[in-house]
Amino acid sequence: MLNDVTFGQFYPAKSFVHSMDPRTKLLALIAFIVAIFVAQTFYGMILCAVVLFAAVIAARVPLGSVLRSVKGLIFIMVFTSVLNLFFHGGEHVLVELGIASITRESVVFTIFLLLRLFLLVMASAVLTLTTTPVGLTDGIESLLTPLKWVKFPVHVLALIMSIALNFIPTLIDETNRIISAQKARGADFESGNIIKRIKAIVPILIPLIISAFRRAEELGDAMDARCYTGSQNRTRYKKLKFGWRDLVGALVIAALIAGVVLFNVYGAQIWPEIYEYIVIA
Secondary structure, rough: OOOOOOOOOOOOOOOOOOOOOOOHHHHHHHHHHHHHHOOOOOHHHHHHHHHHHHHHHOOOOOOOOHHHHOOOHHHHHHHHHHHHHHHOOOEEEEEEEEEEEEHHHHHHHHHHHHHHHHHHHHHHHHHHOOOOHHHHHHHHHHHOOOHHHHHHOOOHHHHHHHHHHHHHHHHHHHHHHHHHHHHHOOOOOOOOOOHHHHHHHHHHHHHHHHHHHHHHHHHHHHHHOOOOOOOOOOOOOOOOOOOOHHHHHHHHHHHHHEEEHHHHHHHHHOOOOHHHHEEOO
8 A cells, every 4th residue: 555655765776876975965956956946947847857867767766666756746736736727827818717717827837836846756756765764864964064063963863864764664564564454354445435534544543653652662772772872972884975976966966957047048049939838937
């Protein structure tokens, strides 16, 4: 049931992206998000999509695993798209439906919204599939190191994120086992109206919450037994360091942002006849 959830799951492979420093991948993701929101034309969005799919190829991860990450957000994407399609407004009305109307501007805005959400989720999936939870949290802790000057508990935040990411696959497996056990006892999670389906989830949530608290308590006891004291005098088994792959990745992201900005400025000169139809409202 939850096998399509890819967030927090690491796909082991030897690839260009896997070998990059986690800090570079985190900064590249942030820069990519900035690029897709800065893009005001379809030219810029296409450029972002090309770079993303090139990253998927360089990462050697199954394209299906990356695409499945979008599956859990289909309802949110459809719901927000419908709202923007009918209530965004605009001058060029295409369909009039009483208090609501579909305009050319709302159609373009909705398409941009879907593309941005799609690319955003896929880029996040590439990050988690190519970076171990430990590497990801080490990268976050390293990037947030300046906050230690203001007494911010950076290590504690990184530890919480590491534990949360490590527990996602565990809780997914636990949920699948509970669902299988409940189905063996005659539980039905797929028929009936929405009220009945919500009530059917209760026998899953209660044992899942109990199991999560039990695992958290066991983890806490294990950390106490090993005399864990936080970041005081703590060393690292693997040191983070930048390499030539990180330089290449940084140059690609810089070229992406530059290309998006150029398309925003000079996009009208590429295909003047249809530019006004493909620029975001």
